[in-house]
Amino acid sequence: KIIRTIILLLFAISSYGQNPIESPRAITSGKLGNATITIDYGQPAVKGRKIWGALVPYGAIWRTGANETTSIELSSDVTIEGKKLSKGKYALLPSPMRKNG
Secondary structure, eight states: OHHHHHHHHHHHOOOOSSOOOSSOEEEEEEEETTEEEEEEEEOOOOTTOOTBTTTBOTTSOOOOSSSSOOEEEESSOEEETTEEEOSEEEEOOOOOOOOOO
16 A cells, blocks of 8 residues: 555656756655655656556566656655565665556
């Protein structure tokens, strides 16, 4: 549930308006319990390309974001799906899976 929330935050990041950079950086943060979660994300320009299953093969580790790896920073320890994650800064490297049907 928390992982889904974090991923939704990634896609909810708004752009910087008239920024001429094709893949602009965006930073967003929110509170989860007592922790502040900050996500630094490069918004990739898709440019009509097929991403999932083509540019990013299913089951492969993907460097989320454009130009640099997406980072997630936790201001204090959190528990995600029953596992403790210590405060600090982490890279977000998902492995997209093919959805059934």
